[in-house]
Amino acid sequence: MSRRKDNYETSRWLKFKKWVDGETDLLSIGMEPEVPVSSEGKERRRDLARRKAYDQELIRLSAEHADKTAIMKARSIRYFQKFYKVMSVVLCLGIILVLLWTVASLPVTGNADNPANNEVAARYIEKGLQETGAVNIVTGMILDYRAFDTFGESCVLFIASCCVLVLLRLDADSKNENIRKMIAESDDRHFEPKNDIILQKCACVLVPVIMIFGIYIVLNGHLSPGGGFSGGAVLGSGLILYLNAYGYDRMSRLFTEKVYKRTTLCALTFYCLAKSYSFFTGANHLESGIPLGTPGAILSSGLILPLNICVGLVVACTMYAFYTLFRKGGM
């Protein structure tokens, strides 16, 4: 037994274990066959001489044909460029013609017999206020009748921000030297604390107004124009302005990667729990049990208000995350 223990230092198992742990290179410990390095200088020299002769022959041969081929080549390229320009203009004009023709054969705007004026639109307009309780009929449509579609849209935004995260994220723990250099280059923190007085004074006035306007749009989505998406976009641009004026240090008091993850996850999960049943009921409506309230009051129309808040949070977080990821590859 003791002999085996002595050999453990050089055993294959230990090497394998080290390799799994990523401590050693396979080539350095001789586990993989090394690439044989040719040491015969003679043969090499002969090879080189042969190649040189071959190259010279090639140059001599090509010089004879060079004039002819060059002329031919230039001519064909010129022809091709002309052909390319003509074809692009023809293609562009063709597409314009097709589109104009399509527009011309559309039915007249506002005609009562248009295919868009069917029983679905009539039902939404006539019974929308009764059934959803939302004064803003657009919000009633997208967050009540068609809430499942809106769920898909907010998921698309979330997936887009995840893809940007995967593509642009710079990992600080990475062993790659280049990536570390890129992080140091793109890190804006060494320009901080920022002291751009004009921007800061403007932001000082503008940011509260923008944020309150965004919150108003989100909360009043069922009463006035707007809703989760537009309010969330306004909130997100307010966050971006604040970040530009005051820098990451002050921003990280309010908004970090953890906050982003939790907010987005909670909002999407709530939305999913509240509305994904319509996937099983064939996009049919179910009674939520929440009283619709008086139309026009802020606490009315059932689930629409919380769903608006969810969509607004997701959109605001996504906008802000896009900005920070594009700017320096991290939150």
Added chain:
Amino acid sequence: MRLFECILLLCLIMCAVSVAFARDLLTSIIIFMSYSLIMCVIWMILQSPDLAITEAAVGAGVTSILFFLTLKKIRAIRKEEQDEQEEG
């Protein structure tokens, strides 16, 4: 009102054409921003204020900011780069 609409639509077409023909990428982004703003007013005239709000926030705001950032990343904005070098 009719005249105002016509002027706006003409400006819209001019912006759309000049985005393609602008030499500088920065200029074309700024023209694109103004295109979004004109479009926002047109949505307002067409009585869809929710679309107008979204157009102003997303089209003129966030999209342009992302374009600016991308240009900075690929070092297409030359003046800013020089400024950075002077600072750093």
